[in-house]
Amino acid sequence: MDANRKTAYLTLMDVESKKSYSNIALNHQIICNRPNSQGFVRELVYGVLENKLLLDYYIDQLVSSGADSLRASDLTVLRMGIYQLGYMDSVPEYAAVNESVILAKRYCRGREGFVNGVLRNYLNRKFSIKLPDRTEDEIRYLSIKYSYAPWIIELWMEQYKVDFVEELLKAGNETPQTTIRLNWLRIIKKDLIEKLEAKGYEITPGELCQNALHVKGSELLGTELYKHGLFSIQDESSMLVAEKLDPKHGDVVMDVCAAPGGKTMAIAERMNNTGTIIASDIYRRKLDIIDKEAERLGITNVETRSWDATRVDSSMVEKADRVLVDVPCSGLGVVRRKPEIKYKEKTTEMELLPKKQLAILSASSQYVKPGGTLLYSTCTINPYENQRIIADFLKKNPSFKKEEAIQLLPHINHTDGFFICVMKKSKGLV
Ligand SMILES: C[S@@+](CC[C@H](N)C(=O)[O-])C[C@H]1O[C@@H](n2cnc3c(N)ncnc32)[C@H](O)[C@@H]1O
Numbered sequence: 001m002d003a004n005r006k007t008a009y010l011t012l013m014d015v016e017s018k019k020s021y022s023n024i025a026l027n028h029q030i031i032c033n034r035p036n037s038q039g040f041v042r043e044l045v046y047g048v049l050e051n052k053l054l055l056d057y058y059i060d061q062l063v064s065s066g067a068d069s070l071r072a073s074d075l076t077v078l079r080m081g082i083y084q085l086g087y088m089d090s091v092p093e094y095a096a097v098n099e100s101v102i103l104a105k106r107y108c109r110g111r112e113g114f115v116n117g118v119l120r121n122y123l124n125r126k127f128s129i130k131l132p133d134r135t136e137d138e139i140r141y142l143s144i145k146y147s148y149a150p151w152i153i154e155l156w157m158e159q160y161k162v163d164f165v166e167e168l169l170k171a172g173n174e175t176p177q178t179t180i181r182l183n184w185l186r187i188i189k190k191d192l193i194e195k196l197e198a199k200g201y202e203i204t205p206g207e208l209c210q211n212a213l214h215v216k217g218s219e220l221l222g223t224e225l226y227k228h229g230l231f232s233i234q235d236e237s238s239m240l241v242a243e244k245l246d247p248k249h250g251d252v253v254m255d256v257c258a259a260p261g262g263k264t265m266a267i268a269e270r271m272n273n274t275g276t277i278i279a280s281d282i283y284r285r286k287l288d289i290i291d292k293e294a295e296r297l298g299i300t301n302v303e304t305r306s307w308d309a310t311r312v313d314s315s316m317v318e319k320a321d322r323v324l325v326d327v328p329c330s331g332l333g334v335v336r337r338k339p340e341i342k343y344k345e346k347t348t349e350m351e352l353l354p355k356k357q358l359a360i361l362s363a364s365s366q367y368v369k370p371g372g373t374l375l376y377s378t379c380t381i382n383p384y385e386n387q388r389i390i391a392d393f394l395k396k397n398p399s400f401k402k403e404e405a406i407q408l409l410p411h412i413n414h415t416d417g418f419f420i421c422v423m424k425k426s427k428g429l430v
Pocket residue numbers: 238256257258259260261262263264280281282283286307308309310326327328329360
């Protein structure tokens with residue numbers, strides 16, 4: 001059996017049935033199955049994940065009992081087959097059908113005839129299947145066309161005009177460019193560019209941050225340059241958080257939701273290994289990742305500890321020059337990297353997020369020294385987790401003033417969708 005399609009199938013099944021994150025499942029299955037074209041596997045996995053509702057809409061037109069009636073294994077093989085037939089020009093039609101039938105023989109015993117029939121039916125009808133009528137139900141049309149749960153589209157329509165929302169939906173299905181953060185502690189920009197170019201990578205400068213470079217080329221994480229800590233992979237939105245926090249040499253910084261530590265490291269590099277960063281997270285096991293990253297990058301000013309950020313550590317009250325509050329959120333700004341987020345249901349857990357975010361922000365604000373900086377950030381595009389939290393917080397905490405609030409958007413800034421709000425604590429009594 002073709003190892004590429006097997007890897008893609010097993011990854012998609014992990015995401016569908018075990019609710020694994022796509023990036024983690026994909027890396028795991030690549031290690032287990034050693035496909036000969038990781039590029040093909042990625043294209044197929046992300047193509048299917050990004051277009052899941054659209055592919056199921058096609059299956060609904062082709063299978064009388066509908067996509068919902070199918071077992072996860074049958075549905076996954078059909079989604080993969082239709083995606084290859086409809087969207088992957090590099091795959092000949094016969095290969096897409098035959099390889100899907102081979103997958104079905106292995107993973108959907110007795111259903112290979114059914115899979116063959118549905119895919120042939122798709123080939124016959126693919127140009128005649130129409131999307132739902134936009135004028136009748138715009139949310140449903142957009143939800144199918146761009147494959148997003150309807151509640152996300154409704155949420156964005158509350159905030160933005162429909163054309164703007166459509167651009168945002170489209171951008172969420174694009175592949176993000178690879179961006180790296182150069183490690184100022186180990187190398188200067190010019191030298192890193194030279195070393196990467198010598199290895200055949202194509203480099204262009206970042207748009208938002210001095211230490212950002214866009215890189216074209218594969219296997220970056222396998223290079224000696226990465227292993228020796230000359231750079232990290234990070235979107236410019238996260239780098240901008242560290243830039244806006246503006247840490248100074250010798251500062252005491254608290255990073256209260258720190259794991260896996262991307263922003264902690266960016267802050268530490270800016271502080272040139274001076275001062276102290278207390279990086280805490282509720283999960284002890286996640287802090288090991290921060291310790292390992294610090295070692296790779298030659299960072300020595302980070303102390304990790306497990307702490308529930310909704311609780312106030314009285315020993316740290318008014319001890320920090322800067323506090324970063326990068327809260328857990330719905331992740332609607334990172335759908336380009338984790339397309340499975342587009343299909344999340346609006347659960348009670350999600351509805352409780354703003355309460356938790358406000359609790360974390362309120363408790364953590366107590367660590368800020370008079371005159372110090374408090375930065376709240378999320379990787380989401382949701383006023384209830386962003387602007388509303390800040391408004392509620394500022395109403396109850398008049399000693400803080402908002403200095404700047406930015407909502408980065410993939411179709412405008414070409415970054416992840418990020419919210420960054422910088423606040424200052426007054427120097428005296430308010
Ligand atoms: C958005 S992630 C942080 C990403 C991190 N700042 C970075 O740049 O790599 C949110 C983190 O908050 C942590 N978290 C969730 N609830 C928490 C709590 N009550 N106290 C502290 N950390 C919490 C999660 O474990 C998760 O690692």
